[in-house]
Amino acid sequence: MQSVKGIWKVITASSVGTLIEWYDFYIFGSLSTIIAQKFFPSGNPTTALLSTLATFAAGFIVRPFGAVFFGRLGDLIGRKYTFLLTLVLMGGATFLIGCVPSYATIGGWAPFLVLMLRLLQGLALGGEYGGAATYVAEHAPANRRGFYTSWIQTTATLGLFLSLGIILGIRRLVGVEEFTNGNGWRYPFLLSIVLVIVSIIIRLKMKESPMFTKLKQGGKISSNPLKESFGHKENFKMVLLALFGATMGQGVIWYTSQFYAQNFILTKCNIEYEQGNSIILIAIVLATPFFILFGHLSDKIGRKNIMLAGMLLGVLLYRPIFSEIYSISDTSKKTFIAEQKIVTDAASQSNTLVVIKSFDNGSTEKITTKIADGKATEKKEVTLSEKSKWNMILLVFIMVLFVTMAYGPIAAFLVELFPTRIRYTSMSLPYHIGNGVFGGLVPFIATLITTLPGTNVLSGLWYPIGVALLCFIIGSLYLSNKINLKHG
Amino acid sequence: MDKLKRYLGIIWMLIGPVLFIMLVISAVNNINGHAKGDVSNPIPWLIILAIFLPIAIGLAIFGWYALKGNYDKTDKQSC
Numbered sequence: 001m002q003s004v005k006g007i008w009k010v011i012t013a014s015s016v017g018t019l020i021e022w023y024d025f026y027i028f029g030s031l032s033t034i035i036a037q038k039f040f041p042s043g044n045p046t047t048a049l050l051s052t053l054a055t056f057a058a059g060f061i062v063r064p065f066g067a068v069f070f071g072r073l074g075d076l077i078g079r080k081y082t083f084l085l086t087l088v089l090m091g092g093a094t095f096l097i098g099c100v101p102s103y104a105t106i107g108g109w110a111p112f113l114v115l116m117l118r119l120l121q122g123l124a125l126g127g128e129y130g131g132a133a134t135y136v137a138e139h140a141p142a143n144r145r146g147f148y149t150s151w152i153q154t155t156a157t158l159g160l161f162l163s164l165g166i167i168l169g170i171r172r173l174v175g176v177e178e179f180t181n182g183n184g185w186r187y188p189f190l191l192s193i194v195l196v197i198v199s200i201i202i203r204l205k206m207k208e209s210p211m212f213t214k215l216k217q218g219g220k221i222s223s224n225p226l227k228e229s230f231g232h233k234e235n236f237k238m239v240l241l242a243l244f245g246a247t248m249g250q251g252v253i254w255y256t257s258q259f260y261a262q263n264f265i266l267t268k269c270n271i272e273y274e275q276g277n278s279i280i281l282i283a284i285v286l287a288t289p290f291f292i293l294f295g296h297l298s299d300k301i302g303r304k305n306i307m308l309a310g311m312l313l314g315v316l317l318y319r320p321i322f323s324e325i326y327s328i329s330d331t332s333k334k335t336f337i338a339e340q341k342i343v344t345d346a347a348s349q350s351n352t353l354v355v356i357k358s359f360d361n362g363s364t365e366k367i368t369t370k371i372a373d374g375k376a377t378e379k380k381e382v383t384l385s386e387k388s389k390w391n392m393i394l395l396v397f398i399m400v401l402f403v404t405m406a407y408g409p410i411a412a413f414l415v416e417l418f419p420t421r422i423r424y425t426s427m428s429l430p431y432h433i434g435n436g437v438f439g440g441l442v443p444f445i446a447t448l449i450t451t452l453p454g455t456n457v458l459s460g461l462w463y464p465i466g467v468a469l470l471c472f473i474i475g476s477l478y479l480s481n482k483i484n485l486k487h488g
Numbered sequence: 489m490d491k492l493k494r495y496l497g498i499i500w501m502l503i504g505p506v507l508f509i510m511l512v513i514s515a516v517n518n519i520n521g522h523a524k525g526d527v528s529n530p531i532p533w534l535i536i537l538a539i540f541l542p543i544a545i546g547l548a549i550f551g552w553y554a555l556k557g558n559y560d561k562t563d564k565q566s567c
Contacts, residue, residue, distance in 0.1 A: 060539050237558050240550040243543075244500075437539055444532060448518065474500070474550075477493055478559045 010139045011151045013206045014132040017087045017199040018152055020192070021128045022159025023166075024094035025121055027188045030163055034185045038102040039111045050111040062119050063436040066126020067428035068226065074131050074424030075225035078216070079138070080208045082424070083131030084200065090124035091196025093117040098189025126436075130428030133411035138209035138420065143299055149411035150295020154288050157403065160258060161284050164277050166191065211420045225425040229418075238417050239430055245479050246413060247434025249311040249471025250406040252464035255439035256318060257399035258284070260464070263443055264322060265392070268457050269329035270380045272366075279389060283396035290404035298409035302481035307413065310405025311468045311475070317402075318461050321395050326457060328388050328395075334359035361385050438467055490560040500551030504544035511540055 028035065040051035074082035097117045103110040132152050140148035166188050174184035215221050222228050230236050266276045298306050327333065342354040353369045362385025369378045384392065418426035446460025515533040553559060
């Protein structure tokens with residue numbers, strides 16, 4: 001068994017690298033509007049096609065391929081070198097995105113290069129998580145596996161925190177104009193190389209997983225992990241069970257509580273950009289320790305009950321919570337007390353009218369109407385009062401708690417479902433289909449639902465609710481709740 | 489409980505193909521319809537259909553395994 005000091009080194013080395021990979025993956029998504037302006041100008045059908053591929057293919061197709069490709073490699077040559085490779089690939093791709101000249105400078109090469117680099121990011125992410133989770137789990141005692149692997153589980157959420165924090169920080173430092181129209185947006189990408197180098201240095205000092213080393217020394221490594229994982233019925237049925245009874249529900253809970261919530265707050269509630277993101281940031285920070293708590297609890301009372309409880313809470317409470325979030329920001333229900341109108345550029349061709357309304361609860365609404373070339377565009381921003389802001393933080397915090405329940409114990413759960421010789425391959429695929437495909441499609445399918453006749457702003461939630469409910473039923477019936485109290 | 493698991497296998501076998509067919513219908517309607525943005529763009533739909541086809545098949549296989557009683561003694565094998 002690993003010494004206490006040793007296991008914390010393992011956790012640190014694995015978690016820092018995985019955190020950076022999530023950071024790298026998220027900054028592209030968080031800066032997608034700016035990236036679209038720089039690399040995928042509207043009105044050009046080819047760049048529009050490349051933009052769509054960058055958004056959809058990287059998350060949905062390439063991640064599962066990365067899981068299979070690097071999973072196989074990890075079961076053949078070892079966990080350490082494989083997840084070192086994914087880190088180099090991810091860091092390199094992210095850094096290079098920050099270096100690619102814009103469409104205005106090199107034309108069609110710009111979107112093509114960005115698409116290729118984004119696909120590399122997706123491929124690397126597909127390989128990283130399984131390696132880190134397996135590596136930590138194979139160092140941890142069996143009766144503490146949930147606790148130790150839960151540190152890896154915090155990285156996905158902290159990666160989002162880090163990406164939002166760095167983006168907001170740099171935006172403030174260089175100014176909105178330089179960040180949006182200058183080179184400021186490149187800095188979060190370029191910064192990645194520093195983080196990756198530090199992480200590589202830490203990981204290089206680590207040894208191979210003891211379980212894998214034992215297998216290797218005994219000549220028991222799988223010669224064909226793909227065939228053993230997906231070609232043998234005894235293992236394949238567990239891959240299917242992991243996907244339909246655990247990871248697909250976890251994926252939609254994870255995306256809905258964090259990304260869909262962020263998107264909903266910014267686009268449906270029209271909360272001011274910095275305030276909206278700070279609401280997500282604070283809720284994430286407050287909820288993150290619960291990953292560890294639920295990971296620890298899963299060692300005591302079993303993984304299944306905690307994961308399924310998180311899904312059930314999402315099924316039951318998403319609609320009331322999102323409804324309340326919408327209600328907090330809905331100025332039509334507030335009492336209007338004052339209005340201020342500002343007109344700028346009155347002499348030029350483009351006029352801007354800014355109307356700021358104040359309400360009795362302390363919230364304000366700013367409506368900016370720009371009139372240029374006879375066309376009027378309107379932008380609405382709501383700034384909440386302190387009390388309303390904290391109410392919204394509480395609601396997001398509750399939803400992130402569902403994530404910590406569904407996601408906290410899942411690494412230990414997946415690791416324990418598969419044998420060491422094909423673990424990396426077997427656990428990576430259901431995880432990335434569940435998280436990447438089912439979870440990643442939440443914004444698209446939720447938007448799709450809201451375009452149907454007779455729907456409203458909350459109708460999109462039926463997709464995550466339906467998937468989580470199906471997963472909850474399958475998980476409740478077919479999964480067991482084994483508790484491993486022995487060391488081993 | 490094992491009997492229920494087996495009978496529900498039939499449901500899982502049917503859900504996969506049914507949902508996939510609904511997805512195809514939805515794709516056709518949205519691509520040809522008046523929707524705007526990604527929802528009307530055929531590329532995301534092609535990607536989604538391509539990725540959901542094996543998942544639907546997987547769910548049907550899961551149902552088949554359940555029907556055949558392959559998950560009857562999960563306690564001994566899973567987490």
